[in-house]
Amino acid sequence: MSNRLRSLALGLGAATALVGPAFAVDLDITCRCVVGGVNSATAEWIENSVIPAFEEANPDVNVTLNQFGGEDAQLTQQLALDFSTGAGPDVSAFDGFLIPSFVEGGLLKPLHEVAGEEVNDWSGWEALSEGSRALMEYQGDYYGIPLGTDVRMLYTRKDMLAEAGIDADTWQPTSWEEILEAGRAVKEAFPESFPIQLNAGVAMGEATTMQGYWLALLGTGERVMQDGKYVVESQGILDTLNLYKTIYVDEELGDQRAQLLADGRNRSFANFRDGVTALLLEGDYFYRSVTPEGSEFAVDNRDEVMGWAKIPAQEPGAGINGQDFVTISGGTGFVLNPATEHPQEAWALLSFMNEPEMQNAFQQLQPRITARTDIEIPNSPFLTEVSQTLLPLTTARPNDPDYNAVSSEIQRMTESVVSGELSPEEAMAQYKSAVTAIVGEENTVSLL
Amino acid sequence: MSTEAGQPRRKVRNFALLSTRAGAAFLTPAGLLVAIFVIAPFFWVIFVSFTNRTLLGRTALNPEFVGFANYFALFDPSNFFQRGQFGFSLILTTQFVLASALIGQALLGLLLAWLIQTVPPVIKRITETFVIAAWILPEVVIGFAWFAFLDRDQGTLNMLLTSLGLPPGDFLLDQPFWVIVVFNTWRGAAFSMMLFSSAFSSIPPSYFQAADVAGASSWQKFRDIGLPLIRGHIVTDLILITMWTFNTFTPFLLTNGGPSYRTELVSIYNYRVAFQDFQFGKGAAVGVIMMLINLAFALVYLSIGRKKKAPRT
Numbered sequence: 001m002s003n004r005l006r007s008l009a010l011g012l013g014a015a016t017a018l019v020g021p022a023f024a025v026d027l028d029i030t031c032r033c034v035v036g037g038v039n040s041a042t043a044e045w046i047e048n049s050v051i052p053a054f055e056e057a058n059p060d061v062n063v064t065l066n067q068f069g070g071e072d073a074q075l076t077q078q079l080a081l082d083f084s085t086g087a088g089p090d091v092s093a094f095d096g097f098l099i100p101s102f103v104e105g106g107l108l109k110p111l112h113e114v115a116g117e118e119v120n121d122w123s124g125w126e127a128l129s130e131g132s133r134a135l136m137e138y139q140g141d142y143y144g145i146p147l148g149t150d151v152r153m154l155y156t157r158k159d160m161l162a163e164a165g166i167d168a169d170t171w172q173p174t175s176w177e178e179i180l181e182a183g184r185a186v187k188e189a190f191p192e193s194f195p196i197q198l199n200a201g202v203a204m205g206e207a208t209t210m211q212g213y214w215l216a217l218l219g220t221g222e223r224v225m226q227d228g229k230y231v232v233e234s235q236g237i238l239d240t241l242n243l244y245k246t247i248y249v250d251e252e253l254g255d256q257r258a259q260l261l262a263d264g265r266n267r268s269f270a271n272f273r274d275g276v277t278a279l280l281l282e283g284d285y286f287y288r289s290v291t292p293e294g295s296e297f298a299v300d301n302r303d304e305v306m307g308w309a310k311i312p313a314q315e316p317g318a319g320i321n322g323q324d325f326v327t328i329s330g331g332t333g334f335v336l337n338p339a340t341e342h343p344q345e346a347w348a349l350l351s352f353m354n355e356p357e358m359q360n361a362f363q364q365l366q367p368r369i370t371a372r373t374d375i376e377i378p379n380s381p382f383l384t385e386v387s388q389t390l391l392p393l394t395t396a397r398p399n400d401p402d403y404n405a406v407s408s409e410i411q412r413m414t415e416s417v418v419s420g421e422l423s424p425e426e427a428m429a430q431y432k433s434a435v436t437a438i439v440g441e442e443n444t445v446s447l448l
Numbered sequence: 449m450s451t452e453a454g455q456p457r458r459k460v461r462n463f464a465l466l467s468t469r470a471g472a473a474f475l476t477p478a479g480l481l482v483a484i485f486v487i488a489p490f491f492w493v494i495f496v497s498f499t500n501r502t503l504l505g506r507t508a509l510n511p512e513f514v515g516f517a518n519y520f521a522l523f524d525p526s527n528f529f530q531r532g533q534f535g536f537s538l539i540l541t542t543q544f545v546l547a548s549a550l551i552g553q554a555l556l557g558l559l560l561a562w563l564i565q566t567v568p569p570v571i572k573r574i575t576e577t578f579v580i581a582a583w584i585l586p587e588v589v590i591g592f593a594w595f596a597f598l599d600r601d602q603g604t605l606n607m608l609l610t611s612l613g614l615p616p617g618d619f620l621l622d623q624p625f626w627v628i629v630v631f632n633t634w635r636g637a638a639f640s641m642m643l644f645s646s647a648f649s650s651i652p653p654s655y656f657q658a659a660d661v662a663g664a665s666s667w668q669k670f671r672d673i674g675l676p677l678i679r680g681h682i683v684t685d686l687i688l689i690t691m692w693t694f695n696t697f698t699p700f701l702l703t704n705g706g707p708s709y710r711t712e713l714v715s716i717y718n719y720r721v722a723f724q725d726f727q728f729g730k731g732a733a734v735g736v737i738m739m740l741i742n743l744a745f746a747l748v749y750l751s752i753g754r755k756k757k758a759p760r761t
Contacts, residue, residue: 084503
C-alpha cells in the first residue's frame with residue numbers, strides 16, 4: 001500500500017515537473033470596460049487588437065480581459081482589496097489620481113521594482129511628454145504608463161438653447177450668472193426640463209469632485225489644496241456650495257434626483273440624451289465615449305445638436321491664476337500589479353499596449369487626446385479644437401495620498417447641500433471637521 | 449431563580465463514550481479552527497480599533513496607536529446625530545428593528561400563522577410556499593427584484609398605481625426608510641410564521657373544541673388560548689429576529705444606504721467606513737461596538753432560555 005502510494009506520488013511529481021514548463025503563462029488584464037457597454041471602445045481594442053497581436057508575438061502567453069462593468073469607485077475598491085492580499089489582475093487600468101494613496105498604502109510599486117531595470121530601457125518613454133508621464137508618477141517613480149489625458153467643458157444642446165432664444169453657436173458664457181440666466185431661459189421654454197447638470201453627491205464618486213465641484217471652485221480662484229494644505233474654510237467653498245444650492249434647491253434648474261440616486265450619473269447622461277438637460281459639465285470623453293452613435297446615451301443628430309463652450313470663472317478674471325475660463329485634467333493609464341507572478345510578461349504586455357501601432361489601432365476605434373506625442377488624433381475636429389483651446393487653461397488634482405479620502409468628503413458635502421439637508425455654512429463646517437480628522441489639523445488651512 | 453442558587457451543583461453526567469483524553473483530542477481540530485477564525489480575529493479587531501490603520505494612504509503601512517480616539521470620534525457629541533454619523537445610524541437601526549422586526553415580521557408572522565390554521569390545506573400550503581420563497585431566495589435576486597419593482601419611471605408598483613388611477617410615487621427617494629421596513633418585513637416574516645405555526649399546531653385541538661362549545665369568538669380563542677400557550681416561542685422569536693435585523697445588510701442592495709444616508713443602518717455604516725472609506729481602525733471600532741450590542745442580545749436570550757428550563761411550580 002505504502003509502496004503504491006509512494007510510486008503514485010513520485011509519478012505525479014515527475015509529471016508536474018515535466019509538464020510545468022510547457023504550461024503557457026496566463027495574464028489577466030482588467031479595465032472598467034465592457035464590449036457594448038461602458039467604455040466599449042477600450043474593451044474592443046484590448047479584445048480585438050491588443051490580445052491577438054500580443055499572443056501572436058508571444059505564443060506561450062495567454063491573455064484574458066476581465067470586463068468590469070461596475071462604477072469607478074467599485075473598481076478602486078476591488079483593486080485596493082486585491083492588491084492588499086497579493087491577488088488581482090496582472091495589468092489593470094488605473095486612474096492617475098489614486099496613485100499616491102495606493103503607493104503610500106504599499107499597494108503599488110514602481111515599474112522598475114516590479115519588472116526590473118529593463119523598464120527604463122523602453123523606447124516609448126521618449127515619446128511621452130513630461131506632463132503626461134507625470135500622470136502616472138509619484139515622487140520621481142513611474143507606476144504605470146499613461147494612456148491619455150482629458151479636459152472638461154460645458155456641453156450644450158443647441159436645439160434647446162435655440163428654443164430659449166439663445167444662439168448656441170456663438171454662446172459663450174463669461175460668468176456663472178450667464179449660465180444660470182441661460183438655464184432659466186431654457187426652464188421657461190421647457191418647464192419640465194432640468195437645464196443644468198453640475199455633478200453632486202456621493203453616488204457619482206470622483207465624477208462629482210472632478211466634473212462638478214472642481215470646475216466651480218477653480219472659477220472662484222481657489223483649489224482644494226493650496227501650498228500643501230487642504231483648504232477647509234473659504235469664500236470659494238461657500239460660493240461653490242451656494243451655486244449648487246441655487247441650481248438644485250432654490251431654483252430647481254437641475255435634476256436633484258439624479259444627484260441622489262445610486263445610478264445618478266447614468267441618469268444625468270440620459271437627461272442630456274432625452275433633451276431634459278441643456279447644459280452639462282463633463283470631460284471630453286462624454287463626446288468620444290458616452291454619446292457616439294450606437295452607444296446607450298447616443299444623442300440623435302449629434303453633430304447638429306451638441307455644442308460646447310468653455311467653462312467660465314465666477315466673474316471674468318476671477319478664476320484660478322486670474323483666468324477667465326477654467327478646466328481641469330486627469331489622466332488614466334495601466335499599472336502593473338506588484339504581486340504579479342509573471343512580471344516580465346506583464347511588463348511586455350503593458351509596454352506593447354503603448355506602442356504606436358496599438359495606440360493607432362485605439363485611435364481608429366476612439367479618437368482621444370493621447371499621452372504619446374507621436375500619435376495623431378485622426379480626423380476629429382472636435383478633439384483637436386478642444387485640446388488646442390482647453391489644454392493651455394488646464395490644471396490638475398493635487399498629487400497627495402489623502403486626496404482620495406478628502407474627495408469623498410467633498411462628495412458628501414455637495415450631497416448634503418443639494419439634498420437640502422444642510423446649508424452651505426453647515427456643510428462646510430462638517431467638511432472641515434471630517435477633513436481635519438483625515439489629514440490632521442496641521443495640514444489644513446482656513447481662508448476665511 | 450433563588451432556589452437554583454441555593455441548590456448544590458448538579459454533577460455533570462458522564463456519557464463515557466470516549467475517555468477524557470480522547471474526547472479532548474477529537475475536540476482539538478474544531479477548537480483550533482474556532483481559535484483561528486473566531487477568537488483571533490475577535491482580538492485582532494479589538495486591537496485594530498485602537499489604531500488609525502487604513503488601507504490606502506500613509507497610515508496603511510505605518511498605523512499608529514491612537515488609544516480611544518476612534519471611539520471618541522464615533523461618540524463625538526458635536527455631530528453624533530448628524531446624518532452619516534454613527535449616532536444617526538444607531539437610532540435609525542433601532543427604529544428599523546422596532547418597525548420591521550418587532551412590529552412588522554413578528555406581527556405579520558403571528559397573523560399569518562393564526563390564519564393558516566383554519567384555512568383549507570391547499571391554501572395553507574400555497575401561502576406557506578410564497579412566504580417562505582421570500583425568505584429563501586438569494587439576497588441579490590431579491591434586491592434587484594425590489595429595485596425594479598419600486599423604480600419611479602419603469603417600476604411595476606407605479607404601473608399598478610397609475611393603472612388604478614392613483615398617483616405614482618418616488619418611493620426610493622421620498623420614503624427610503626419605509627421602503628426598507630416593508631422590504632425587511634416581507635423578507636423575514638417567514639421565520640416568525642413558521643415558528644408560530646408549529647407552536648400553534650402543537651396546542652391540543654381539544655382546547656379549541658372546548659372553546660367552540662363554550663361559544664368563544666375567534667379573537668377570544670386567539671387571546672385566551674393561542675397566545676398564552678406560545679408565549680415562550682414569542683420571546684424566542686423576538687430576540688432572534690431582533691438580532692438578525694440589527695445585523696442585516698440586505699437593504700444596501702436597494703438603497704446603497706442612501707439617499708443622503710437616510711437608510712444607513714449600522715451594518716451599512718460599518719461597511720462604508722471600513723470598505724468604502726478604507727478606515728480600518730474606525731471601522732473596527734464600529735465592529736467592536738456592534739459585537740457588544742450583539743453580546744447583550746445574546747445574554748438576554750440565554751438568560752431567558754435558562755429561565756424557561758427552570759422547573760415551573
